[in-house]
Amino acid sequence: MDTSFAQRRRRDLIVAGCLAAIAALVPLFVKDVYVQNIMVLTLMYAALSQSWNILSGYCGQISLGHALYFGLGAYTTALLFTKFGVLPWFGMIGGGLISAVIAMALGYPCFRLRGHYFVIATIVIAETALLLFQNWDWAGAALGIDIPVRGDSWLKFQFTRSKLPYFYFALGLACVAWLVTWWLEDSKWGYWWRAVKDNPDAAESLGVVVFNSKMGAAAVSAFLTAVGGSFYAQFVSYIDPESVMGFQFSLLMALPAVLGGIGTLWGPVLGAVILIPLTELTRSFIGGSGRGVDLIVYGTLIVLISLARPQGLVGLFSGRRKEAVR
């Protein structure tokens, strides 16, 4: 049992390394800017969904308010850069730390709540932040912030000529999020989280400090999500509260993990690789009419996948393999 688990983990790591290497080579052959844009978004959502999965999937605390941390990351970076000239790299780390601290501060009262009371609390807190940012004049209020172009360099994290640096950063971010999850899965935290998810009362009685486990998951999850937000601000160079903190965004972040397989290592990646290109393609090919056909296709897909594969698409692969072994 132990060896097969260790083997599986080693195999996961090798597969991930190969996939990352292949992904890194793709832009050498794909020069189309539109396609590169979709690839950047896919990698970003893979990273975000992986981060969301740590708190909601592994630890079972379903958050539909993660747009808060994404927005905090984006705003910290953008505000520090435009108001004080601080390099985005510091904004990225700063935004991550602020988000982690806020996640724990909010977790302190919220982790007492269970089920739908918790889910609604996460929605309501993110919505409150959204409204406050929309009314915060210094931060651009509802109009948002235009990030001025100050050059084309890694130092300033701005690239005007090519999208490639963004692509490689997003790939790196997705790899980091995956590796963090991979590492945590087999750490004491990973076991605590699964115990907390399955049965918090039993976990508590066995000596797992449920509250601290949830706090740890929230901090890691919020930090990584904020780094994603900070990247997004640099990538699109314009942010406003609705586009980085809206409720829709919280759902978009959760969807890849849910459809791919919640609480699994590969679910968020698989979900993002399928969902994001599909979303972008339906939007540009049938959404152009502005008549909502893309929404119809997209929504139908969500309904069908969630009904047909409640354990997520990742089960399609591992499930069959298990049967073959038997």
Add this chain to the structure above:
Amino acid sequence: MTAETIIQSLASGLLMGLLYGLIAVGLALIFGLMDVVNFAHGEFLMIAMYATFFLFAFFAIDPLLAAPLVAAALFVFGAVVYLLVVRFAVRAKANAGMVQIFSTFGLAIVMRGLAQFFFTPDYRSVTHSWLGGKTISIGGIFLPVPQLFGALVSIAAFGALYFFINRTDFGRALEATREDAGAVALVGIDKNRVFALGWGLGAALVGLAGAIMAMFFYIYPDVGASFALVAYVTVALGGFGSVFGAFAGGIIVGLVEATTALMLPPSLKSVGIYAVYLLVVFVRPRGLFGSI
């Protein structure tokens, strides 16, 4: 700020709150019955408003007369949604909670897309209905007639629901199924039928709310989203599992919203609602009257 302004806004807050209760009660009913939160609830409201609008625009049927028709149509719609989508969602063996959230959320997106496709994103409104735009004055306080009517309908609906749940066979079947869906099968109650009727009833109630709201709100494909969040908060504030918690929750939400609007800029009026929700559940994690 004079005493009169305060009383005036509290009175309108109360009317709006009763309406919030009516919007939310369908959600509370369905949750109480089978522990499912319908994330397409706002879209149910949206199609009810459109149905009212089209009955008015094409057949010149006033929203007052349209309300029972719309409620009946939504009853059928709710039952169909249960039979086509939710019935399968509750069967999920893995991640039951997520499947329910995302299958009904996917449905919400489809409904919004369909509304955009067939009705266009244009803002519509029911102009010149019988009650629209009229106000009456009670002791110096001006009350808009459509909202006042809505508040009365809400009180009547909760009264009827109370009678229905406690005094009729179907109401008892509903309660029994909610207590133990497995055991009711033994006494010959078809669980699926009860659930379908529960969904129908929940949808009919939000249909009634939609018909009334069509008299004084703009109608557009995304209109449901903003009310849906208020409805979730209303139900959770009252406490999941308690249908009448939604009534109390609605009144509180309406009054808090009106009070916040007196103190903060109008764009922040929802912040008060959210803050009160958080305060309540931090003190009482089951909401005010919740059983779970």
